[in-house]
Every structure is written in C-alpha cells, then in structure tokens.
Amino acid sequence: MKRGIITAVLIFIxxxxxxxxxxxxxxxxxxxxxxxxxxxxxxxxxGEKTGLLIxxxxxxxxxxxxxxxxxxxxxxxxxxxxxNGKFAQIFYPQDIKLPVALILCxxxxxxIGCYVILFLLRARFxxxxxxxxxxxxxxxxxxxxxxxxxxxxLWINTGLExxxxxxxxxxx
Amino acid sequence: xxxxxxxxxxxxxxxxxxxxFILTILCTAxxxxxxxxxxxxxxxxxxxxxxxxxxxxxxxxxxxxxxxxSEELVQIRELLAQNxxxxxxxxxxxxxxxxxxxxxxxxxxxxxxxxxxxxYDEYEKTGARIIARDSGNWxxxxxxxxxxxxxxxxxxxxxxxxxxxxxVVDVGPNWAKVKSIIADDSNVxxxxxxxxxxxxxxxxxxxxxxxxxxxxxxxxxxxxxxxGDKVVTSDISxxxxxxxxxGYINTINRDANNLTKSGYITxxxxxEHLEEVLVIRQLKQNxxx
Numbered sequence: 001m002k003r004g005i006i007t008a009v010l011i012f013i014x015x016x017x018x019x020x021x022x023x024x025x026x027x028x029x030x031x032x033x034x035x036x037x038x039x040x041x042x043x044x045x046x047g048e049k050t051g052l053l054i055x056x057x058x059x060x061x062x063x064x065x066x067x068x069x070x071x072x073x074x075x076x077x078x079x080x081x082x083x084n085g086k087f088a089q090i091f092y093p094q095d096i097k098l099p100v101a102l103i104l105c106x107x108x109x110x111x112i113g114c115y116v117i118l119f120l121l122r123a124r125f126x127x128x129x130x131x132x133x134x135x136x137x138x139x140x141x142x143x144x145x146x147x148x149x150x151x152x153x154l155w156i157n158t159g160l161e162x163x164x165x166x167x168x169x170x171x172x
Numbered sequence: 173x174x175x176x177x178x179x180x181x182x183x184x185x186x187x188x189x190x191x192x193f194i195l196t197i198l199c200t201a202x203x204x205x206x207x208x209x210x211x212x213x214x215x216x217x218x219x220x221x222x223x224x225x226x227x228x229x230x231x232x233x234x235x236x237x238x239x240x241x242s243e244e245l246v247q248i249r250e251l252l253a254q255n256x257x258x259x260x261x262x263x264x265x266x267x268x269x270x271x272x273x274x275x276x277x278x279x280x281x282x283x284x285x286x287x288x289x290x291x292y293d294e295y296e297k298t299g300a301r302i303i304a305r306d307s308g309n310w311x312x313x314x315x316x317x318x319x320x321x322x323x324x325x326x327x328x329x330x331x332x333x334x335x336x337x338x339x340v341v342d343v344g345p346n347w348a349k350v351k352s353i354i355a356d357d358s359n360v361x362x363x364x365x366x367x368x369x370x371x372x373x374x375x376x377x378x379x380x381x382x383x384x385x386x387x388x389x390x391x392x393x394x395x396x397x398x399x400g401d402k403v404v405t406s407d408i409s410x411x412x413x414x415x416x417x418x419g420y421i422n423t424i425n426r427d428a429n430n431l432t433k434s435g436y437i438t439x440x441x442x443x444e445h446l447e448e449v450l451v452i453r454q455l456k457q458n459x460x461x
Contacts, residue, residue, distance in 0.1 A: 016224070019304040019315075020231040024239075029380060030309050048188035056195055064220045065349065066306050066313055068341070068357075071202035078199070082192050114310050119377075122357065129378055134309050 003160050007042070007054060010156070014038050015061050030134070032141040033107055034149065035062065039077050040106040041099060041153045043084025044091045055081030076113050080106045093158065099150055100143060107142045111135030210342075217344035221319065225347045228303040229317050236301075236447060295413065297331070297450040298322065303347070310377065312355045313338075316449060319346045327411050329452045335440025336360070336405060336416045337449055348451075353418065354385050354443055361409040362387065362418055365402040367394075373403065373418055373437060383444075384422050388434035399424055403437055413456050 014034040022031045035058040043051025059074030067073055084102055091098060115130050124130075205211050300316040318324050320343045330337045330350050338352035353360050354375040362373045371390035379385060390397065401421045407414040417440045424435040 012224070012227075015307065016227050016231060019307045020228055020235065023305040024235055031307070033308070035307070049186075049191060052188060052192050052195065056199075061220065061224075062307050064216050065224070065304065065315055066308070066311070068351075069203050070206045070216065071199040075196065075199040075203070078192070078195055082188065085188065114308065118310060119356070124356070124377075126378065133381075134377070138309055 002163070006156065006160065008057075010038060010153070011035070011054065011058055011061065015058070019065070027141065028137065030137045030141055032145040033110065033138060034142075034145065035059075035077065036080065036107050036110055037103055037142060037146050037149050038153065039081040040084045040103045041150055042157075043081045044087045044099065044102055045093075045154070045157050046085075047088045048082050048085025051081030051083075051085035052078045053081070055079070072117065076110060080109060083109075093154060096150075100146060103146050103150070104139060104143055107139045108135065111138060217342065217347070221344035221347045225303065225315075225317065225344075228315065229301075232301065232303045232317075296453045298324070298453060299448055299450055300324075300348075301448055302446060311351075311357065312375070312380070312443070313341075313349060313351045314446075316348050316350060316451070317346070318451065319344050319348050321345050323453060324348045324451055325455065327455055327457070329411075329413055329416065329456075331416065331450045331452065332441045332446055332448070334417055336412070336418050337441055337443075337446070339411055340451065350449070352443065354380065354439065360412060360418065361406045362403050363406040364390075364392075364397050364421070365404050367392070367396045367401075369397055370406050370408065371403070379436070384436040384438055385419070386434070387421075387437050388427075388432070390424075390433040390435075391431065392433050397421065397424065397433070409456065411456060413452060413454060 014037075018031060018034045022034070039051060039055040039058050042054045055077035056074050059072075059077035060070070062073040062077075063070045084106060087098065087102060111131075111134065115127065115135070119130065120127075298318060300318040302314050303317045304315040306313050316330075324340060324343050326340055326343055328340045330339060336353060338350050338355070338358065340348045341351045342349040351358055352375070353373065356375050356377040358375045360373045361370065363370045369390055369392050371387045373385060373387045376386050387403070399421050403418045403421060405412040405414055405416045405418060419437040419439040419441075422436040422438045424433055426433050
C-alpha cells in the first residue's frame, strides 16, 4: 500500500518535471528521459512485474497527454521495464555500473523503437541523422540525470524495503 | 503444475509473463481502437486532467514568474532608453492613427457594400497558457490550460501573435493538446497570398534547429512566387480557417519533375519562446457563408 502510493507519486513527479522544468532546461531542444530511468531502475531493483507495471503507467501518462494513439508508449515502456526485470537476479545495490549500463541500453532501445515505429514507417530514412541528433544526445543527457536521480530512487527503495521488513516481523 | 493455480492458504499471485501478455493485448487493443476513434479519450483525459493539470499549471506559473523577473533586471536600463524613443513615436503615431481611422471608416463602409467576409482578426479568440511540452524529443506538441469547459473543441485553430501555431487535437475538461505546424507528422494546406497558388506546408524534425519548415507541391507555372512572399492557410483546407499567416518563403527550388516547386518557409511564430497562445473559437466546418 505504502509502496504503491510512493511509486505513484514518483511517476507523477518525474512526468511533471520532464514536461515542464526540464523543457526549460533543455540543451538544444533535447530533454532527458526521466520516465525511462524510473521504469528501468524499478525493473532491475524489484523484478519483472514491478518493472512492467511501472512502465505501463508511465507510458499511459505520456500517451494521454502527448501521443496521437493511446497504448503505444505504454507498450514500449512496459517491455523496457519487463526486460530490465530479467536482470534483478544479478543486481546489487552497491554496484553502479550495471544500473547505468541498463538505463543506457533502455534509452537506446526506446529511441530505436520510436524511430522505427513513428518515423521509419512514414518513410523518413535518414537514420544516422536521427541517431546523432536525437537518440544519442538524449542518452547522454539521461545518463547525466541518472547519476543524480538513481541514488535517490535507490535510497527510497531501500527505505521501503526496510520498513516492509520491520512491519512484516511485527505481525509474524 | 500450472503457476496460476491457487493452492489453499497461499496468496494468489500472477506471474510476470502472464501479466505482460495480458497488458500487451490490452495496449494493442487500445492502439487499434484509438487509431480512428476517440473512445477512451473522454474518461482517461478527465481523470489525468484533474490529477496532473493543476500541478503543471502551478509549475508553469512559477517558472514564467522567475524567468520574467530575471529578464526584467537585465532589461531595465535598455527599457529606459527605449521609453524616450517610444514617447516620440507615440506622438507621431497618434497623428497617423487619426488619419488611418478615417480610412478605416471608409473601408468598413466599402466592405459592407461588397459584403466581404470578415478577416481573421475578427474571429472570437480565447487566450491560453502553455503548461506542458512534449515529454519526448520526437514531436512538437504541447498542452494548454483551457479545455472543453472553456468552450475549446477539437480542430480549433491556435495562433500566437499574428501567425498560425497549430490546431487542437485532443481536449480534456480543463486542458487541450495542441499539435503544432512544425511537428514532423503535421501537414497544412496553404497558399501564397499574392498569387493564390496552393501548396502543402509540412513540419520536419530535421529542420527544427534551422528554424524553418518545408513546403512542397507548389504549382507556379507563371514563375510569380518569389522569396519573401507571404504564405497563408488556404481556403480549401477542412481544418484551418482561411487567410491565417503561416510565414514567409525563405528558399524556393524547382523540383526534379519540372512541374512543381518546393522549399522552405520561415514561420511567423517564434516556436522556441512560445508561452501564451490564442485559440480561435470558430471551427472551419461551421463558418457561415
């Protein structure tokens, strides 16, 4: 219950920041993808199910406000969350290399997915242009933000796990 | 044994892959349903609107207040000098204005005589503030803080200053989504004001940085269209009201087929620093004859 509310608030805050504050801080019109950071980190911290659910809700929020059809971004984020969940077994909170690598790959996959479905299918073939001017800058910016945001997410998750453990012991 | 069979005394849990499968089907169904219809947009946008929009509005108000203050400090000195110049200009303009008012009176009479259609500056408009911009980097759309309860409807045209910004593509009770004319998937039927030659103006992600938009399919057999010509929305568009300024022709090239021309247009609106927009409450579909 507590976890649900806190996660919902996190999704909400990341979405708000991404389309208001970070729009104002955009470098060359590129915004970092906070929702990918959130989806991916909960994926590898908590497992496939949490990852795919958080991805689904993040995507749905984007769909409602900015997409022309409802469901496309939900699908994309959901699969990214699910794939990150596969790495939950080899995740250790002390290690920063795996999270950064996973978030990097997730954002790259997201960029490729957007390009193929939304641009390639409309006969926009200049892949290298989009790779160099949209996908790569977004990854770089997202990784920079990850270094600030990920420790916060990790801290919140550890806090939640500790409090769940405590209340679990109380009732046994 | 199947993992979803419930054993006695055990809490029921659905494995991840089943959940993924169910949600994939749900999403695909939603994509197919919302591709042509607007089934979900009602309830979903209402719920999301009441949750998200108040916060977005708050942040954007604070943000524009802060940027306004910082700009003010920089500009005070500049403004003092400008003020002097402007005072002189006011005197000149007042004289000119009286002369123009006489002309205008004459023009109104003449228009009535010819029963000309009203120009677009006479359409009823509503001001709205931009409260959120696209969360991705692929398209250029934004959310404004007025919605169905303020009389905004889908397909209403959106302007800023004197130029066309885009049109409303989705409305919630207290918000509306605007797709701009520079978005990669947007096409506008337009014409050159001077010669009434029609063309298609389309947005392109590759041209965002250079601040221009593309046009194509311009049939200009008499070679009268030149760089600097005004481009306005055409009278044959079914979404855009006629005669709204889009921009000025920047470059013009003859296509390989030797029949049509294409090139670039400098938009009349500064899309980088857009904060407030005007929504025209008149829909093209019900313009009176």
